[in-house]
Amino acid sequence: MNEAQARQGDNLWRQSSEYLSLSPSRSQISSQENAMQVEEKQQSIILQSASRFPPIQGVRFSYGTAGFRSDASILSATVFRVGILAALRSLKTRSVTGLMITASHNRVSDNGIKIADPHGGMMTQDWEPFADAIVNAGNPEDLLQLIIQFTKKENISFGGAQPAEILLGRDTRPSGGALLEAAKQGINAVIGAVAIDMGILTTSQLHWMVRCRNKGLEALECDYFAQLSSSFGCLMDLVPRDIITDRVDEKLIVDGANGVGGEKLKELKKQLKGLVIQVRNSGKEGEGILNEGVGADYVQKEKVVPCGFGPNDVGIRCASLDGDADRLVYFRVLSTSSNSIDLVDGDKILSLFALFIKEQLSILNKNGKEESNNNNPVRLGIVQTAYANGASTDYLRLLGLEVVFTPTGVKYLHEKAAEYDVGIYFEANGHGTVLFSEQLLCWLEARKNELASASAGCECQKAALRLLAISRLINQAVGDALSGLLLVEAILQHMGWSIEKWSELYKDLPSKQLKVKVMDRTAVSTTNAETVVVEPSGLQEVINTETAKYPKGRCFIRPSGTEDVIRVYAEASTQEAADNLAQSVARHVDRFLGFCSSHE
Numbered sequence: 001m002n003e004a005q006a007r008q009g010d011n012l013w014r015q016s017s018e019y020l021s022l023s024p025s026r027s028q029i030s031s032q033e034n035a036m037q038v039e040e041k042q043q044s045i046i047l048q049s050a051s052r053f054p055p056i057q058g059v060r061f062s063y064g065t066a067g068f069r070s071d072a073s074i075l076s077a078t079v080f081r082v083g084i085l086a087a088l089r090s091l092k093t094r095s096v097t098g099l100m101i102t103a104s105h106n107r108v109s110d111n112g113i114k115i116a117d118p119h120g121g122m123m124t125q126d127w128e129p130f131a132d133a134i135v136n137a138g139n140p141e142d143l144l145q146l147i148i149q150f151t152k153k154e155n156i157s158f159g160g161a162q163p164a165e166i167l168l169g170r171d172t173r174p175s176g177g178a179l180l181e182a183a184k185q186g187i188n189a190v191i192g193a194v195a196i197d198m199g200i201l202t203t204s205q206l207h208w209m210v211r212c213r214n215k216g217l218e219a220l221e222c223d224y225f226a227q228l229s230s231s232f233g234c235l236m237d238l239v240p241r242d243i244i245t246d247r248v249d250e251k252l253i254v255d256g257a258n259g260v261g262g263e264k265l266k267e268l269k270k271q272l273k274g275l276v277i278q279v280r281n282s283g284k285e286g287e288g289i290l291n292e293g294v295g296a297d298y299v300q301k302e303k304v305v306p307c308g309f310g311p312n313d314v315g316i317r318c319a320s321l322d323g324d325a326d327r328l329v330y331f332r333v334l335s336t337s338s339n340s341i342d343l344v345d346g347d348k349i350l351s352l353f354a355l356f357i358k359e360q361l362s363i364l365n366k367n368g369k370e371e372s373n374n375n376n377p378v379r380l381g382i383v384q385t386a387y388a389n390g391a392s393t394d395y396l397r398l399l400g401l402e403v404v405f406t407p408t409g410v411k412y413l414h415e416k417a418a419e420y421d422v423g424i425y426f427e428a429n430g431h432g433t434v435l436f437s438e439q440l441l442c443w444l445e446a447r448k449n450e451l452a453s454a455s456a457g458c459e460c461q462k463a464a465l466r467l468l469a470i471s472r473l474i475n476q477a478v479g480d481a482l483s484g485l486l487l488v489e490a491i492l493q494h495m496g497w498s499i500e501k502w503s504e505l506y507k508d509l510p511s512k513q514l515k516v517k518v519m520d521r522t523a524v525s526t527t528n529a530e531t532v533v534v535e536p537s538g539l540q541e542v543i544n545t546e547t548a549k550y551p552k553g554r555c556f557i558r559p560s561g562t563e564d565v566i567r568v569y570a571e572a573s574t575q576e577a578a579d580n581l582a583q584s585v586a587r588h589v590d591r592f593l594g595f596c597s598s599h600e
């Protein structure tokens with residue numbers, strides 16, 4: 001969508017909502033109506049509109065690791081109710097919120113919905129129990145009662161002076177259009193709430209737009225592309241001259257997972273210099289099905305070449321996005337005769353970013369100390385989950401970096417990373433970003449200006465410029481495959497590194513992931529960033545005994561937050577040992593939790 005279309009869409013949507021009898025705007029409510037009348041009106045609107053979206057009986061939804069997800073055919077009522085939720089969140093925070101319709105890397109017949117909070121990150125975890133409660137309410141009356149209680153508790157009133165504004169986005173799934181309508185109706189059921197349809201977007205674009213809108217910045221797609229391309233250009237201009245040789249191949253081939261990311265990247269690449277990007281699996285007719293044998297999740301979990309790639313690509317730098325383009329992994333096709341790859345996963349992307357940022361900070365710090373006796377060094381923190389390959393953690397610690405762990409799910413990693421001046425977080429599957437504190441950004445701006453007059457062109461000034469460019473390039477709201485990809489490319493150019501050289505930063509420990517179907521996955525509870533089982537009792541002791549049998553063995557289990565399975569992760573010094581450890585622990589999980597089925 002271009003700027004004019006977006007503004008027109010915005011206006012049309014505002015106008016059309018004026019005419020919908022069930023979605024009165026604030027201006028329609030006469031100033032004489034008192035709060036009670038508004039409340040009564042509000043309640044009857046919710047009852048009437050909710051009756052058009054009856055929930056599927058017998059199905060329970062849970063907000064999970066990343067919002068509600070299921071087969072798209074049973075999601076309308078959930079999406080309608082999350083529309084109400086997004087509007088309430090906007091009323092409560094007096095800010096713009098976002099609502100994204102996507103099921104990311106899951107199959108094309110699935111869909112899902114999640115909310116972006118005003119800062120652009122995931123919805124606050126405090127509201128998750130309410131989200132669970134309203135989507136599982138059995139009928140409109142129960143739904144209304146829950147809303148009445150919650151709005152009272154949270155002190156949310158309707159029809160106030162400030163309208164609620166919710167930005168909507170969806171990925172390319174065919175079910176997205178109808179679900180978007182359900183979301184709009186949910187939003188319209190809240191007096192004074194306005195839905196703004198931003199069109200088909202990557203998850204990361206929608207989160208970025210919410211953040212920008214609340215900061216009073218330009219927040220259209222064209223602004224997003226302009227920010228990414230200009231900050232990438234800035235980093236490329238700062239590549240040391242002696243490195244600008246033909247050592248690093250400009251060519252990159254990107255697997256778009258047949259999702260939204262491929263087409264967006266085609267748009268973005270028109271504005272990039274110094275990089276030749278070929279996009280495959282962009283979801284165009286005939287190219288294949290979303291996430292089927294393609295995309296970041298497939299490549300990372302299966303460690304094989306995605307569809308559309310083959311013998312002709314041996315040695316070339318390749319990358320895969322996931323279905324909604326918030327995850328990114330790199331890979332290299334190893335030979336013409338097999339489908340094996342050298343996977344460069346989220347841990348290695350994180351390591352590359354950490355190395356580069358640490359280097360730039362130390363250039364600045366060294367200089368800062370000489371000049372201003374700066375004894376307050378910048379706090380750089382790395383955040384991983386237990387799924388991070390142990391070799392990556394060892395590597396990062398050897399670099400002298402502080403590495404901390406959180407449970408799985410970017411909502412946890414993001415929160416932790418925000419505690420640092422520079423917080424770098426990544427899941428092994430390629431979802432992550434780099435966060436810069438406002439304080440650090442102010443300091444960098446000041447340093448940059450100071451150095452521009454005192455010693456323009458010095459290494460110190462360049463380091464400040466690079467860090468500022470990174471903060472504009474890399475998405476500050478959420479993980480973003482497109483901005484992550486540009487940062488990787490700029491750093492490889494800066495270092496003069498091929499993908500092979502990058503991959504050699506450290507050697508991954510062999511690992512294995514399995515899924516075990518059990519009767520009730522909620523019977524498993526864990527602690528210590530999900531690495532220790534608390535319930536059922538006795539299971540952790542068995543895992544410890546198994547793990548102790550293997551040199552460099554590490555193993556943990558946890559209930560998935562997006563699928564009805566227990567996940568088993570094992571690492572050991574050989575692939576065979578990692579496979580055996582995972583298998584034996586999976587058998588114990590079966591024994592403790594029933595079912596006795598096969599493991600994938």
Ligand SMILES: CC(=O)N[C@H]1[C@@H](OP(=O)(O)O)O[C@H](CO)[C@@H](O)[C@@H]1O
Pocket residue numbers: 065066104387408409410427429431559560561562563567
């Ligand atoms: C092992 C794994 O990859 N888990 C994924 C997966 O969560 P689970 O709770 O493990 O199902 O989906 C999440 C949402 O996309 C992602 O954040 C997380 O990393």
Ligand SMILES: [Mg+2]
Pocket residue numbers: 104105203322323324325326327
């Ligand atoms: Mg995703």
